[in-house]
Amino acid sequence: MKKILKRYRAFLVVLGAMLILTIFNMELGMKAISVIGFSLKEMILVIPPVFVLLGLLDIWVPRATMIKYMGEGSGLKGILLAIFIGSAAAGPLYGAFPIAAVFMKKGVKFSNVMIFIGAWSTTKIPMFLFEVTSLGMKFAVIRLLIDIPGIIIIAFILSAVMTKDEVKKIYDNAEHFDD
Amino acid sequence: MNITLYVVTGMLLIVSFYKDKQKTKKALKKAWKAFENILPEFLVVILLVGLLLAVMNPDVISKIIGTESGWLGVILAxxxxxITLIPGFVAFPMAALxxxxxxxxxxxxxxxxxLMMVGVVTIPVEIKYFGKKLTIYRNVLAFLFSFIVALIIGMVMA
Structure with missing residues (x-):
C-alpha cells in the first residue's frame, strides 16, 4: 500500500492542485476535466491493444529475428523498417516509448530505436492524410520531405552524443520494464 | 483506425492462444506489467494536458502568433x-483555423x-524509459529542428 502511494504521489499532488483550481475557477476547472475525460478515453481505447501487441511481440518474435532485421549491421533495411513501423502507428507519442523498450530488449540498434521514435512523432501515415485535408498537399508534402531526413539526422546525433555506457544503461532499464 | 488496431490485435491473440495457451498467458501478463509500470506517469501527463488545453485555446494561440509576429512569433509558436500536446486530428484543423x-x-x-516532436508534459514518461540525458537532448534537437522546418515552409509557401 505504501509503495503504491509513493508511486502515485505525483499524480495525487497534481490531482489535488486541480481540485483546488476548480474550486477557485469553476469554468477553467470544468474545461480541464472535460479534456481529461477525452484524453482518458483516448488512452483507454488505444493503450490496451498496443500493450497486448507488445506482450505478443515479446513472447513470439525471437531476439535473433529482430537483430537480423533491425539490429547492429541491419543497415538501410533497419532504417527503413524503423521509419515504416513508426509511420504506420496510431496514437500519441507516449505510446511509442513502451514499444521502443521492447525493441531495445530484442536487440534493435539504438539509432533505429531513435528513428522509430522520430517517425512515430511526426511522419504518421494516418496523420499525414489528415494534414493534407486540413493544410493542403503542398504543406504536408514539404513537411514530410524535411522530416524524413530530419529524424534520421537527429537519431544519428543522439547516437553520437550518448556514450556506450549510457546506452547500455538505457537498454538494461528496458529489460526490467515488465518485471 | 482504432478498429483496425483492435481487429489485428484480436486476431493475433486468437492465433497465439490456439498455438500455445501458456505463452499467451505470459504475453498478457507482460502486457499488464508493462502498462502498470508506466501508469502513474501516464495519469500525470493526462492531468497536465487537461490543464494546459483549458488555458491554451485557439483564441489565445492565434493572438500570440498572429500576422506580422515574425521570428518572435515563430519562437512563441x-x-x-x-508545451501543449494535442492529438493530430484536433491540431491540424486548429492550425487551418x-x-x-x-x-x-x-x-x-x-x-x-x-507539437508533434517535442513533448514537455510527456517528459516524465520519456525519462522513465530513456533517462534524463537522452530525453533532454532529443527534445532540444527536435525543438531546434522545428526552426528549420519553419524556415523552409515559410520560404516555399510564401
Missing part, C-alpha cells in the same frame, strides 16, 4: 507547440512541428 485567422505559414510550421 514553437514554445506553445512544445489559425492560418485563416492570420497566422503566418512559418509560425504554423514551427507550431505543428514542435
Amino acid at each position: 514553437a514554445v506553445i507547440g512544445s 489559425l492560418l485563416q485567422g492570420g497566422a503566418g505559414y512559418m509560425q504554423i510550421g514551427a507550431f505543428i512541428s514542435t
Whole structure:
C-alpha cells in the first residue's frame, strides 16, 4: 500500500492542485476535466491493444529475428523498417516509448530505436492524410520531405552524443520494464 | 483506425492462444506489467494536458502568433507547440483555423512541428524509459529542428 502511494504521489499532488483550481475557477476547472475525460478515453481505447501487441511481440518474435532485421549491421533495411513501423502507428507519442523498450530488449540498434521514435512523432501515415485535408498537399508534402531526413539526422546525433555506457544503461532499464 | 488496431490485435491473440495457451498467458501478463509500470506517469501527463488545453485555446494561440509576429512569433509558436500536446486530428484543423485567422505559414510550421516532436508534459514518461540525458537532448534537437522546418515552409509557401 505504501509503495503504491509513493508511486502515485505525483499524480495525487497534481490531482489535488486541480481540485483546488476548480474550486477557485469553476469554468477553467470544468474545461480541464472535460479534456481529461477525452484524453482518458483516448488512452483507454488505444493503450490496451498496443500493450497486448507488445506482450505478443515479446513472447513470439525471437531476439535473433529482430537483430537480423533491425539490429547492429541491419543497415538501410533497419532504417527503413524503423521509419515504416513508426509511420504506420496510431496514437500519441507516449505510446511509442513502451514499444521502443521492447525493441531495445530484442536487440534493435539504438539509432533505429531513435528513428522509430522520430517517425512515430511526426511522419504518421494516418496523420499525414489528415494534414493534407486540413493544410493542403503542398504543406504536408514539404513537411514530410524535411522530416524524413530530419529524424534520421537527429537519431544519428543522439547516437553520437550518448556514450556506450549510457546506452547500455538505457537498454538494461528496458529489460526490467515488465518485471 | 482504432478498429483496425483492435481487429489485428484480436486476431493475433486468437492465433497465439490456439498455438500455445501458456505463452499467451505470459504475453498478457507482460502486457499488464508493462502498462502498470508506466501508469502513474501516464495519469500525470493526462492531468497536465487537461490543464494546459483549458488555458491554451485557439483564441489565445492565434493572438500570440498572429500576422506580422515574425521570428518572435515563430519562437512563441514553437514554445506553445512544445508545451501543449494535442492529438493530430484536433491540431491540424486548429492550425487551418489559425492560418485563416492570420497566422503566418512559418509560425504554423514551427507550431505543428514542435507539437508533434517535442513533448514537455510527456517528459516524465520519456525519462522513465530513456533517462534524463537522452530525453533532454532529443527534445532540444527536435525543438531546434522545428526552426528549420519553419524556415523552409515559410520560404516555399510564401
